[in-house]
Amino acid sequence: MMKRAILNLALVTVFATASLAAQTLTVWDFKYSEVNATGAQAPMKANDAAFEKANPGVKVVHVAQPTVDTQYYPIIQSAAAVNDGPDVAMFHPGARVEGFADIIVDLDPYIKDVKGQFTAASIEMCSVGGKVKVLPITMQGFGIYYNKALFKKAGLDPEKAPKSSADFLAACEKLKAAGIVPITTGQTYTIDFFLRCQAANAYGPNVAGLFNGTQKFDNPVFKESAAFMKTLVDKGYIEKDGFSRPYFMDSIDKFGTPSGGAIFIGLLSDVGNWKAFSDALGVNNVGYFPAVNFPDAKYKDQQVMQGAGIGYGVMKWSKNQKLAAAYVKFVSTGEGAKTYSSATGSLSPNTQAAGGATTYPVLKVIQNYLKSGQKDYIPLGYNGYEDEANRLCDRAFVTGEISIDKFIDEYQKLITK
Amino acid sequence: MIRSKQVTPFGPFARLGVQAFMVILVLASLLPLYNVLSASFKSIEEYPSNPIMLPQVPILDNYQYAAFSGHLLRFTLNSLVYVPIGVALYIVVCVMAGYAFGKMRFALNKPLFLLVLFMTIFPQLLLATQVSKLISIMHLTNTGFGVVLAWVAYFAPFGTYIMTTYFADMPYEFVEAARIDGASPIRILVSVMAPLALPMVATLAIIGFQSMWNELPFSMLILQNESLRTVTLGIAVLRGQYGLRVPILSAALVIAMVVPLIIFLLFQRYITLGVTAGAVKG
Amino acid sequence: MRRRRGLEGDGAVPYVFLAPLLALLAAFMIYPVAMNIVTSFTEWKGYGPWKWIGLANYKTMIGDEQFLASILNTGLMVLYIPLSTIVTLLIAAFLREGIGGWKVYRAILYIPNLLGYVLMGVIFSIYLRDDSALNTAIRGITGSPIHFLISPVLAINTVGLLLVVFLHLGFGLIYFLAAMNGIDKSIYEAALIDGASFWKTFLRVTVPSIRFAVEFWVVFNFIEVFARMFSFIHTLTQGGPGYSTFTLEYGIFIQAFSKFKVGYSSAWSVVLFAFCAMISVAQIRLMQRRDE
Incomplete structure (x- = not known):
């Protein structure tokens, strides 16, 4: 039995x-x-x-x-x-x-x-x-990281993020004068991510309006941001060599080396993020702010967030x-x-899984900005939208084939293409 | 191909100038390769500050990473399995068809041959979407056989053309003699004509090998699992991959060069014949 | 390619011999091209049902800046074909004169052909960056790098020069040297006795004697430009910056596999097919003319 x-x-x-x-x-x-x-x-x-x-x-x-x-x-x-x-x-x-x-x-x-x-x-x-x-x-999100050690070296206050457009330009000038690459650049994405950061400041909670016709890219702040990027290129603050270097991972790596450059437009999750840079440069050497503020902008310090x-x-x-x-x-x-x-070092969208990682001061800064998270417009588009948008960015900022006005025009047209 | 040295219109200065020009050209071809080779032994930290010179402290880490973590070794082995199988099938298909076109008489010989010629130049991108769909329908996606089949089909028209011209130039008497002996057509091909065509078959093998080894679009769409990739596909994919810096990519490139270079050293004569087989006669 | 006629036919046997080839071609070449033509009149994602939209794809295409850019870029590449032909022929003629070490030169210059477009594309994508070894050296001499890959004018010309002229050089040398080898040596000796210069012999003897080879070379280059450069563009520039190295093939790829507009991509394919058909006919005529 x-x-x-x-x-x-x-x-x-x-x-x-x-x-x-x-x-x-x-x-x-x-x-x-x-x-x-x-x-x-x-x-x-x-x-x-x-x-x-x-x-x-x-x-x-x-x-x-x-x-x-x-x-x-x-x-x-x-x-x-x-x-x-x-x-x-x-x-x-x-x-x-x-x-x-x-x-x-x-x-x-x-x-x-x-x-x-x-x-x-x-x-x-x-x-x-x-x-x-x-x-x-x-x-996911994008933002502006800076290397505090290099800021110090250039005589800038590392604890004061150059958030306003005037401070940003002044910082770049000082860095350049000190022989430091002001903004480390990578193929395509440096510009793409910058514009996406700036859209948060330009449209605040209305980013999605770009896709239902209530918002346009000729919004003054967005246009100013595009012109600002052009200024950064023209004045040599943006490392022009970087435009032919893959953003992933060569340019990310470069910013991660002590003398690789002072400012980098990076990511919040995956790679090229707060954790990677803190681990590479030292936890106390990484500063962060979400976007450049223009004096006349209605929204400031907005964080773009997917x-x-x-x-x-x-x-x-x-x-x-x-x-x-x-x-x-x-x-x-x-x-x-x-x-x-x-x-x-990714940020989790699951509220119960939010990790500790308190040893990273820059994470606290980011988490503070995340409270105002604004939508990112690129994922609201269609299959292949980002490719088209990026090629247009290249034409306006890298090759200089088209003017900022024409860029804004074409960028708008892409929405409905 | 050697020509007598005395028959030349060049004076010593012209000769020197031409030599200098050739040396510059050769350097221009070798420098990118030197660059890859030297970068492959540099550490990720050293490369940005020393892109030009030889590595200060040569390291093998990049090779270890590329070969194992980057799976280049696996990809090379994959290619070494798929490509020879592909070449074997390619030879069978092209020799049979070439013999039919070159030495047999049938009503549709000329129109079919023209059709084959017409297809020698189709771009792969023209076919890519439908070919990948077809392979999926046949349940051959993610199989070496799937990509082999697509390769053989795509490269066969040119191979058939080469074999056709070769067979057509062979004396018809061989066929006739065998026929009188009562040999079947298959027998004539296998035991009489194919052996006679061996030098050309060797050339065909080299052409097929080079074409298949370097093929990208079809393998990209058919071999989706990482473990199945060919070495060429592996390199194309690695380029865009997160976390691959120049020194590692360089090591991967060097690994990928090994087999083609060995083939080149061993079979240079057939490569030379292969280049000329398409169009030049004699 | 002499073929005897007038003898009795071989019955069904040739068709048996041709069966594998014809089956493969029907499935992997004829069917895809036919389907392309059909889907070029549809809106289709590459899977699921399609929607008939008549000539709409073609109308969109004619006004599409990217399409025009890719036609223009392909046209620019074609302009490199004469340069490629002249350079390759001349070097072959130099080597033919028995320059010392010619076999070594020929072998080394063949290496790019050997490694293929994917490897060469990746190698040059490293080598031509602004911060590459090459540009570091150039910067050391002139103070600024050459923007091979990020200046639109330079990018397309870099691709043209590399793809049409440089990468095929080794192939062309072997090819032309073999053709030149077929020329009767006594003609050269006679020319030399007459005191003809190298250039005169080159133009009057060498080139006319290998006319067919030269014509084949031109056709071959057309094929490379229209039908073979995808892998190189894909690994070197991805069609950029902007659309400055976008080609028909690359456009087909982006439309079908990044935007998933397979119907629209098919319309591009039909245009590419038309170009290739013309090149193919030219090639066939050339072959037939030579065989006569």
């Missing part, structure tokens, strides 16, 4: 394990190839292992995909063409999720218990037509949608979210 019971139990266990073992969860990820010290792969691996442990018999196959948009999204497109691919895929919330909304499962039925943990801004960015499509693991930077969605063709949704929840909430954000 006893023998039989044991046999039964053994059989049940064997069958249960066998049926569970058949469950493979494939995840496509454009961050998984980051194997450097603060890279994304290590915490992702830890999360996968924890998920497998919590769900016996499940195997997570995490696939590293190309980092570059023009290489990653075509792969999603080709999966969609045959309606077969990964169970879970990483996306940039905003234009990309909207573009692929028809092949991503609505997460609402699965996330009732955790939806409230995410900031309203992140849920809004991750939703299409009111349905949540992805759960975010980062919050409620969600990157996130995971469940694909419609997945045969394990429930399990896939459980995975997405697992990595974006609780310990999973904490593991990722503390390892990479």
Whole structure:
């Protein structure tokens, strides 16, 4: 009798394990190839292992995909063409999720218990037509970092951020005179990120109005910001050599070296962020402010913020949608979210996962500005919008082919293209 | 190809000038390569301050990173599997078709041959979307065979053209003799004509190898999993990847150069023949 | 390519021999091109249903600045073809005169062909930056770097010079030297006895004797410019700065794989196909003319 019971139990266990073992969860990820010290792969691996442990018999196959948009999204497109691919895929919330909304499962039925943990801004960015499509693991934004040691060296007060346009120009002049590169630059993104920072000051809470016609790019503050960038280029404050150097990671690295340059327009999450710079330059050597203030601007010190930077969605063709949704929840909430954000220095959009990291003074400064987080306009566009916008930036600021007026004109036209 | 030295209109000065010009050209080709090689041994800290000179303290870390963390070793092995299979299939397809066009008579010979010629120059981007879709439908996405199939199809028209001209120039008597002996057409091809065409087949193999080894768009769309990438695709993807600095990228480039350079040193003669096979006769 | 006619046919056997080739071409070449033509009249994301929109894509294309830029850029590249032809021919003629070490030169100059566009594109993307080794040296001499990649005028000309002239040089040398080898040596000896200069011999003997090779070279360069440069652009400039190195091929790529306007991208493809068809016909004619 006893023998039989044991046999039964053994059989049940064997069958249960066998049926569970058949469950493979494939995840496509454009961050998984980051194997450097603060890279994304290590915490992702830890999360996968924890998920497998919590769900016996499940195997997570995490696939590293190309980092570059023009290489990653075509792969999603080709999966969609045959309606077969990964169970879970990483996306940039905003234009990309909207573009692929028809092949991503609505997460609402699965996330009732955790939806409230995410900031309203992140849920809004991750939703299409009111349905949540992805759960975010980062919050993204851009801002202006400066190297306090170099400020000191140039005779500037390192504790006083040059937030006003006049102070900013004066600081650049002093830095230049001291033989220090005032603004470290990278291909394409230095200008792109700067304009996105400035839009927060130009439109405040009305950034989204750019896409419904209530706001235009010829707003005086935005236009002034564009002209300001041109001034920085013309006066040689922007390191012109940097325009031919990849922003990721060469220019980020350069700012991270002690004499690499005094000011850098960087990110809040992923890479090139407060943690990376603090680790490289010393925690007390990194200053931050969100945008340049113009005297006549109605909004000041506004922080551009994408409620969600990157996130995971469940694909419609997945045969394990429930399990896939459980995975997405697992990595974006609780310990999973904490593991990722503390390892990479990313800001979590999950209010319950906000990490400590109190040893980074600059994080406190950033968190203070985040209270006024304003939307970023680039993700509100369409598939390929950023590529078009960036090429236009190049033409206005790098090659000087077009004037600022023409730039503003064309930049406006891109909205409806 | 050596010509007698006395037959030359150049005086000593002109000769010196030409030599100088050639040396400059050769330097211009080698400097970028030297730059890559020297950067690959520099530390990430050293490179920005010393882009030109030899490394002060040569290190191998970049190679270790590129080969293992950057998977260049894996990618090279992948290429070393896919490309030879691709070349073998390519040879079979092109030799059979070339023989049919070059030595057989059938109603559609000329129109079909013109069609093949017409397709020798199609740009890959013209086909990329549909080819990747087709490969997906055949459930060959993320398989070496998928990319091999696309390569063979794409490069076959040119290979067929080369084999056709070669077979067409061979005396017809070989075929006739074999026929009289009662050999079947397949037998004639396999045991008589193909062996005679071996030098050209070697050239064809080199052409196929170079084309497939350096191919990008199809492998980019068909091989989506990192572990399956070819070395060329690996380099193209690495360039845009976060966290890859010039010294590491340089080490990756050097690793990627190894196989083509070995092939070049071993088979230079066939490469020379391959360049001329397309258009020059004799 | 002599083909005997008038003998009895080979029945169905040739078709069996051709079957693998024809099946592959039907699936991977003819079908995609045909589908491109169909989808060029639609709005389509590359998956899911498509919507017929008639000629709308073509109308958009004609007014599209990027399309015009890419036509213009491709045109500029074409202008480098004569330079490439002259330079390659001349160097081949120099080498033909038995310059010492010519085999070494020929081999080294072939290396870029060997490594391919992807590797060369990445190598030059490092080498031509403003803070590269090359530009550090240039800065040391002239005080400022040359903006190879961020000045629009320089960028397109850099691509033209590298792609059309420099990267093919080694290939062209082997090619032309082989062709020149076929010229009867006694003609050169006679020219030398007549006291003809190198230039005179080059123009009167060498070039006319290898006329077909030169024509093939021109056609080959057209093919490279229209149909083969994607990998190089993709790894070197990504079509930038702005649209200054955007080409038809690169436009097709961006429309289809960054913006997911596959229908619109197909309209570009149809234009590219038309260009390639013309080049192809020119090439076929050349082949037929030579074989006669």
